Amino acid sequence: AQSVSQHNHHVILSEAASLELGCNYSYGGTVNLFWYVQYPGQHLQLLLKYFSGDPLVKGIKGFEAEFIKSKFSFNLRKPSVQWSDTAEYFCAVGGGGADGLTFGKGTHLIIQP
């Protein structure tokens, strides 16, 4: 069975700090990996995704993630966070096509000005 584990449930950082959110997955086949973000009062929206090719993926708002197959990991990074990055971040895995996604529990990130 597939599963996604996000290690940090609550993270508090100061502005300009560097961010890394951990995500490990368990999945039996070809894997597509996603990071979604939910800003306060808004929809879930895609930050970035990996399905093939370069394992270092760049997304919106300066975020990036690296797929490390040997570690079953897809950690999210940002070198310098801003107050506006305060949000809930979700890692997800799917098989592609019309497959549904399996989500982690999410990480609540708070950026202090």
Place this chain on the structure above:
Amino acid sequence: ETGVTQTPRHLVMGMTNKKSLKCEQHLGHNAMYWYKQSAKKPLELMFVYSLEERVENNSVPSRFSPECPNSSHLFLHLHTLQPEDSALYLCASSGGGIADTQYFGPGTRLTVL
């Protein structure tokens, strides 16, 4: 963002009521999904429709009944729910291709009394 809309946004119902949640996508997608987001639990996939055919049903109780009359509309019919069914119900759609992204609606916040 108006790609995926959901109505109503909030719903309060008694355990003996029958109600329906509606989802509409304006993105020309072929696949639609229902997810449940409960407090302290990951988003859980409930149903997947591809080209209006149900392709996945994740052991959801029969008191939840989906309907997909066409590729743009998805319903979730509710009857004799339990208080533990109170949650945020999210609809999503995708093109159904191997690397396609799922786009989420704002959700319906359901409270069962």
